[in-house]
Structures are given as structure tokens and as C-alpha cells.
Amino acid sequence: MTSLLCPVKVTRNEVFCHTNCLMNCASSAEGNIVMSSHSVTSRTLVQIVEELESEEEEVIKFACRDITSTTNVRELLTELNERNSHLVILELLYLLKRLDLIKKYYNMSKVEVERQLKRQSKVISDYRYIMIELSEQVEERELDSLMFLLKNYLRNGAKLKNKTFLSLIVELEKNQLVTPNNLEILENMFQTIHRVDLNKRIVKFQQKENAVCVGGPYVNALPASASSFARMTSSMNPQLTISTMKEATPVQETLIQIADHEERYPVRRDHRGFCVIIDCVGNDADMLTALFNSLHFEVMCQLYKRVDEVKDILQDVAHMEQLRHHDIFACVIISRGNADSLFCLDGDLPGLSLDRIRSTFTGQSCPNLRGKPKLFFIQNYLVSDTEEENGVEVDGPKDCAASRPQIQNYSQIPNEADIFWSHCRVNELELQKSSGSPSLYLRSLRDLLDEKKSRKDLLDIHTELSRIIYAKKSGASLQLKHTLTKKLFLHPA
Structure with missing residues (x-):
């Protein structure tokens, strides 16, 4: 008995559709394998890095500064790969416009990458x-x-x-x-x-x-x-x-x-500043040197100089090329003098003009300090015959007016930004009363600047300094004039 088989007729269109369906499924499966893979092999990462230009490596390191502190590109990509962050690597290659590498190692077109990155939040910041x-x-x-x-x-x-x-x-x-x-x-x-x-x-x-x-x-x-x-x-x-x-x-x-x-002067921890100390009295140089060394300043200290020598020292410092590598300049001078000049070791007029000291370090005279804070701390011991018998120091407390010498006001600071001028004047007789002892002004300044926990800016420190000086009723007169445009912290945050 012969069985009859009835063949099923399949049209050409049905065969074509079935074939396309199988191909699409295979393609989709392949795509899913690529995108579901959470990492690529170490060998692939090495190959990707080898095909990058040095400029592209810099872009990668910059783009990932918020993600990792690693600076070696191969180690950086390996770290991201080990975190299962393959999409970050894909985003980086897209950022570099290296579509050739994306096609080669991820088998994705530009449209596919953009679609994938759109579904996933960007890791690299805008x-x-x-x-x-x-x-x-x-x-x-x-x-x-x-x-x-x-x-x-x-x-x-x-x-x-x-x-x-x-x-x-x-x-x-x-x-x-x-x-x-x-x-x-x-x-x-x-x-x-x-x-x-x-x-x-x-x-x-x-x-x-x-x-x-x-x-x-x-x-x-x-x-x-x-x-x-x-x-x-x-x-x-x-x-x-x-x-x-x-x-x-x-x-x-x-x-x-x-x-x-935004209101601060930029101050680094190392190479913070340069300080020149000129002590023509001999009581404070060691203390000040230790202070500014602790503040990470490079210090130049000079003792017992005449007026011409001090002028030369200041000129030489103003022309030092290394000033451009420091954030702050400080100048401390201790000398006998009068209201407008320092006598140094010469002991008499004309002396060294206070205006001359300031003008030596203006932006025009010293371009390497342009835009940087320039600090001047002057301890002036007034010789007896230069004192003025009238006039009241307007910035001191009224109850101290009778107990300190009354000095006429000196010339104004230059019309230039970034200058801090702190000038303490006291009678020369103070040196005889406490021979060999540091000045109240400089000792108090040392204590306040060395008080690292306070983290106060320089103007606040000087306010506290004024309070200390006048509370002691030592006969000292302290005057501040400044053109600082920002806050200055000698201890960086």
C-alpha cells in the first residue's frame, strides 16, 4: 500500500522573509553580546591605548579627573574596565571622535553609540x-x-x-x-x-x-x-x-x-613667598627668620646696614628673577628714624625715605611682583628730637592718646593695588628700657601669624594686633594703610 504525501507549497516570498528573520535575529543576538559585555579583555585595552595619540591621552586624563586620580592612561582604562565601566571607555572614544576604534573593538556605528549613550547618563561632566x-x-x-x-x-x-x-x-x-x-x-x-x-x-x-x-x-x-x-x-x-x-x-x-x-589671593603651600629682613637694631632678626621659615617663605636676613647698603639690598631683591615663582613678598625693616625716614646705622638725616622703600617694589619697578600682595612691616624707633608735640593719632583709642608719642601723618602709599603697609612707631627710649628684647609689635605679630589654628586673613590679624598694642599702653603707635583687593591667608586652606 502506497501512502500518498502531499507536499506543502512554500512561496518564494515566504522563504525570503524567513531568511531575513533569521539574519536579523542573529544580528540582534550579536549586538546584545557586545552591549551586554561588561568589560573588554586586557589585550584589547592595550591595543586601544597603542592606537591613541599623546594629545588624545591628555584628553582622556583630563576628562577623568573627577572619576579617578590615576594618570597613566593604560592603568586608568584598566581601572574603569575592572569597575565594569565599559560604557565610560566607549564614551571616551566617542569624545575623541575615534569612531574607527569604536567600530573596530565594539563593532558599533556612530548612530548606535549615540543611541546607547543617550540611554545611559553621561559620566563625564558637561x-x-x-x-x-x-x-x-x-x-x-x-x-x-x-x-x-x-x-x-x-x-x-x-x-x-x-x-x-x-x-x-x-x-x-x-x-x-x-x-x-x-x-x-x-x-x-x-x-x-x-x-x-x-x-x-x-x-x-x-x-x-x-x-x-x-x-x-x-x-x-x-x-x-x-x-x-x-x-x-x-x-x-x-x-x-x-x-x-x-x-x-x-x-x-x-x-x-x-x-x-573668589576673594582670596592664590597662595600655595610650598614656595609661598619671599621675605627680606633688615634689622639695624639687632633684637628681632632670629625670631622673624624662624617665623617666616615656618610660613614656607624663603628668607634673606641682613643685619646692621647703612642707608646706602639698604638701598642696594632692596634694589637687588626687586630685580631677583626668582620673585616670579613666589606668591607673596614680605619686607621687614627695624631701624631708628623719624616720621618719614629710617636712619639705619647712619643715625641722622636724610635717612632712607619710606616712599623709597615702597616705590622699589611697585609693579612698574618690580614686574615679577605685579598682581601679588606686597607686605611691609616697619618697626621705627623714633629718635627724641624728631617727635612732634601736637596732633593725635586718629586710628588709636582715645584713652591711649596721652601715653604715646604724637606723630604727624606721613605720605600716602602709592596709588597701586596689592600693597599692605604696617608701620609701628615707638620712642627710641623703649630700646633702653628693654635692651635685647624684641619689640612688642613684632613679637605680637609673630604670635598671631604663627597661630595656625586661627586661619584668619591678614587684615583680621592686624586688627587683633592693634588691639594688643594699644591695650598694653606701651606708647607705640600702629598705622595700617593698604590697597589689597582680596583676602590674604598666610596659611592656605
Whole structure:
């Protein structure tokens, strides 16, 4: 008995559709394998790094400053890969516009990458994106101009290890002069070099951010990126996300920190300043040298000099090239004198004019100190025949007026910013009363500046100094004149 088989008729269109379906499924499966992979092999990372240019490596390190403190690119990518943060590597390659590497190692097109990154919150901050974009548009001659304008804010003057815009931004970040919420200095610099287009980019970015601050100032890997990294790791380690966000600085506190920092002179911990001490009396040099050494100043100390010698010393210091590497200049002079001059060892007129001391270190006479605070502390022991018998010191308490010498006012400080002039005058007889003892003014100044826990700015310290001097009723007259434009803290935060 023969069975009859009825063949099923399949049309050509049905075969075509079935084949396409299988191909699409295979393609989709392959795509899922690529995107579901949480990491790439170490060999692949090595291959990616080998294909990067040095400029691209710098961009990667800059972009990841908020994510990791690692500065070696291979180690950096390995660290991200071990965190199962393969999307960060993908985002970095997209940021570099290295679509060839994305295609080669991830088998993804530009559209697919953009779609994937759109679904996943960006880890690299918008601030870093815009800085990288600006770096691509700043020409070399414009970079030279920016470095010249900002040299007083850089730790090594205008010298950078890598002469690039991003390395300049890193230096400004280290001094906390540039943060995601404070780009005013760049805005002004671009305006100065006539790059109005870049100035407008920064203004637009700041308006978009609307002064929203997340975390603290950017120095290496800081909590500023905590929320970004929390988004990246939330699916892998929820507990890490919670602890990281707890460590982030509150928005209100951060805004206060940044607002306060904007008013400060930049002061580094090392090579903080240069100090010249000229003691023509011989009581205070060792104490002052120890003080300024403890404040990380480089100190030059000179004893028992005549007027001409002091003039030469001050001129030589004003022309020292190394001043450009220091943030602060301090000059302390202890001498006998009158209301307008110091006699040094000469003992009589004309002496060394106080105006001459100040003018030696103006921005015009000493360009290496331009824009930097210049501090003068003068202890003047007034010889008896130069005292004035009338006139009241207006900045001292009334109950002390009768107990101290009354001195006529001296000439005004130059019409130039960044000068701090503290002048203590007391009768020469004080030297005979306490021979070999440091002056009350300088001893009290030492104690206040050495009080590291106080963290007061210099003007507040001088207010306290005035209170101490006048409370002692020692006959001393203390006068302050300054043109500081910012707060000055000799102990950096």
C-alpha cells in the first residue's frame, strides 16, 4: 500500500522573509553580546591605548579627573574596565571622535553609540566636555597670550609641563581658580584676547548650569563627581552609591566655599613667598627668620646696614628673577628714624625715605611682583628730637592718646593695588628700657601669624594686633594703610 504525501507549497516570498528573520535575529543576538559585555579583555585595552595619540591621552586624563586620580592612561582604562565601566571607555572614544576604534573593538556605528549613550547618563561632566571643546578651538598664539595673562596665578609662572590649553586649566583647577561653577577668569581672559565667540560659549554654559554646584572644588579626583560616578555604579553596587553621595559636599556649603575663595589671593603651600629682613637694631632678626621659615617663605636676613647698603639690598631683591615663582613678598625693616625716614646705622638725616622703600617694589619697578600682595612691616624707633608735640593719632583709642608719642601723618602709599603697609612707631627710649628684647609689635605679630589654628586673613590679624598694642599702653603707635583687593591667608586652606 502506497501512502500518498502531499507536499506543502512554500512561496518564494515566504522563504525570503524567513531568511531575513533569521539574519536579523542573529544580528540582534550579536549586538546584545557586545552591549551586554561588561568589560573588554586586557589585550584589547592595550591595543586601544597603542592606537591613541599623546594629545588624545591628555584628553582622556583630563576628562577623568573627577572619576579617578590615576594618570597613566593604560592603568586608568584598566581601572574603569575592572569597575565594569565599559560604557565610560566607549564614551571616551566617542569624545575623541575615534569612531574607527569604536567600530573596530565594539563593532558599533556612530548612530548606535549615540543611541546607547543617550540611554545611559553621561559620566563625564558637561564642564569637562566644554573645556575639551574649547581646547580644540584655542590657537597656539592665543594660548601664549592666555599663559602670559595668567602667569601670576600659575605655580611655575608661565611654564607648563605640557603647553596645552587643558594643562593650563588643570593648573588653574589646582589653585581652585577655575571650577565648574566659576569660569569668570576664563570669561575675562577670552574677552581680553578678543575671542568673543569662546567668551559667549562660557557665558551660555554658565547660564545653562544656572550656578548649580555639585560637590567641592576640582582638585584631582574629588567628590565633585560623586553623583556622576554614583549614577554609573548604581546598578552594580547600590551600597557604594549611597556612601558616595553621603560624602558629597552640600550644595549650600560648596557655594559658600567658592564665593569665599573668589576673594582670596592664590597662595600655595610650598614656595609661598619671599621675605627680606633688615634689622639695624639687632633684637628681632632670629625670631622673624624662624617665623617666616615656618610660613614656607624663603628668607634673606641682613643685619646692621647703612642707608646706602639698604638701598642696594632692596634694589637687588626687586630685580631677583626668582620673585616670579613666589606668591607673596614680605619686607621687614627695624631701624631708628623719624616720621618719614629710617636712619639705619647712619643715625641722622636724610635717612632712607619710606616712599623709597615702597616705590622699589611697585609693579612698574618690580614686574615679577605685579598682581601679588606686597607686605611691609616697619618697626621705627623714633629718635627724641624728631617727635612732634601736637596732633593725635586718629586710628588709636582715645584713652591711649596721652601715653604715646604724637606723630604727624606721613605720605600716602602709592596709588597701586596689592600693597599692605604696617608701620609701628615707638620712642627710641623703649630700646633702653628693654635692651635685647624684641619689640612688642613684632613679637605680637609673630604670635598671631604663627597661630595656625586661627586661619584668619591678614587684615583680621592686624586688627587683633592693634588691639594688643594699644591695650598694653606701651606708647607705640600702629598705622595700617593698604590697597589689597582680596583676602590674604598666610596659611592656605
